Amino acid sequence: MKRRDFIGAIAGATAATALTALTACGTESGSTQMGADCSPQKPIKWKMVTTWPKNFPGLGTGANNIAKLITEMSGGRIEVKVYGAGELVGAFEVFDAVSSGNAQLGHAGAYYWKGKIPAAAFFSAVPFGLTANEMNAWLYYGGGLELWQEAYKPFGLIPNPGGNSGTQMGGWFNKEINSLDDLKGLKMRIPGLGGEVLRRAGGIPVTMPGGELFPALQSGALDATEWVGPYNDLAFGFYKTAKYYYTPGWHEPGTAMECMINEKAFNELPADLQSIVRNAIKVANADMLAEYTARNQQALHTLLTKHNVQLRHFPDSVLKELKTISEQVVEEEAKQDALSAKVWASQKAFKEQVMQWTEVSEYTFLKARLL
């Protein structure tokens, strides 16, 4: 019997296989699959921990989506229970929880693990770097995912792109940003490489889980924050404590979320379930971008018209300076260790190519559409 045919027979949980089990085991199995020793086979139960508040729109629901798809495609052979930040482990303990096997899946952003893996930030967002489509192109067709796997391998983790926010917003401020001087002394929540850029521009970058941002802004522990974009930022109510909403998110042009899998748990799955897990995550990766693209404008409209938020563009002079600093930061970060150097060399070469195509194609079209 071919391996895949036989696994298929088992996998189906059809009346056919149930009956075979009945005859073989001499018991009524009902909808329960029977094992080789004729004991009932329970579904594999996996846990997914996340860095997001439970059911948080876009990010949390994207994680839920992965769980749902795995169960649905596997016909219930795997059940995944999703935990919001702080339910099973804290937001920033997700990496360790999946690495140790306390959870089998973790949904997060790779730049949160920069302290453990200097190269991690390159897999989520690089200032003035790749857009969402370019990031997916690099990861899936430019060697990026293989490098990410290399980075997580020592921790027993398999990384996957697990959603993309698209281009994020530049953040919430209580004063206008007219020159780089306006960033000096500013305590701003901004993770990853963007945070390093702010530091060099004279600001004070803070890394903090999303759920803590609103009270921190209200208490003055933070002067400014970026988070994601209108859809999420509206949900957190930042408009109640900050007046100006800046674009573009120069620091996060197309942030890739991640869904990491505990390698040992993954290797114990048969090939069809492995494929289902990987592809459920792939579906959710694309789905999140579609959802953000659909919902951000409505939320932006609500922010501008109902809550009187002021939309502002960073001046070109500020963007140019931030770009120069960003290039320095990224080049220096890339020198931190051999893996960072290898990852950045790959992404940089890809970026130089793909930027040209984006300019010739989509950018040229978008300009024409605005004529």
Place this chain on the structure above:
Amino acid sequence: MKRRDFIGAIAGATAATALTALTACGTESGSTQMGADCSPQKPIKWKMVTTWPKNFPGLGTGANNIAKLITEMSGGRIEVKVYGAGELVGAFEVFDAVSSGNAQLGHAGAYYWKGKIPAAAFFSAVPFGLTANEMNAWLYYGGGLELWQEAYKPFGLIPNPGGNSGTQMGGWFNKEINSLDDLKGLKMRIPGLGGEVLRRAGGIPVTMPGGELFPALQSGALDATEWVGPYNDLAFGFYKTAKYYYTPGWHEPGTAMECMINEKAFNELPADLQSIVRNAIKVANADMLAEYTARNQQALHTLLTKHNVQLRHFPDSVLKELKTISEQVVEEEAKQDALSAKVWASQKAFKEQVMQWTEVSEYTFLKARLL
């Protein structure tokens, strides 16, 4: 025994499990799965017909990808055989073949069926319309897919977005396009609504499968052609017969391919296989865009440096006129029947919103990246 251990044991194709099958049915099953009545259960065999040349890069391989994923995730319970254009049916017979049940899946572009379903073009490409990400956002989160399902329902077909090329190129010409006059009398392959726009601009639009384009250009049956973008256009060798390569693809800003499913065949599947089929197509939908994004620039570089192709931008004045004509064409097409009107009303409202977000976010970022 834990279920996953059980699957592990099965996966090993041990003598023990083979014996279970033998005992249950009292026959030697060999490589054949056994059903409830102990008759052999063969894999479900599906056919996928396509409008593309067999294994054509991006489009044909995208179709292959769907077939592979379905088989892989179903553990071989479904096997899908892919046919290139002309192998089982001609390129433009794909719709009928899947509708009649001669094939269960069809991979194509919806605008090819404009003659049968006037609204079809809105689901693939609208001149000066939605980009790839915006199209996915409309289809999955803006009500687009429900309308597409309504359009195909009378034909017993379930449509799905089955890949996206991203912003296409404007086409191959043997003369420069400096004004709208240069389009007059031009025999150009350009399908869907873009073709209507060309007709009103004085040109002669032709619809022709990709595989026939090169000889038609060579013989002079065509003066010009658009196809997809550098990756595909290089493969067809258009650079051998045309000198100028124009951007942007104003007529196809983010063309959605389709993978249609025969509804009856789909309904006969158990829920887990239905989910696997739908999600395999979703994966391939995103995957194709990543592949094109990664590969177009390399091909463009080859075209420009090795084959001395001249890259040209349509002048703003030409784009403005084409945009005005496009708006007229689309509004008139939308009046053809009630469904077209409903579909365009939905897409137009969505476009007016999403365009603003794209401008605030990604477009503003791309401008900043070029500073």
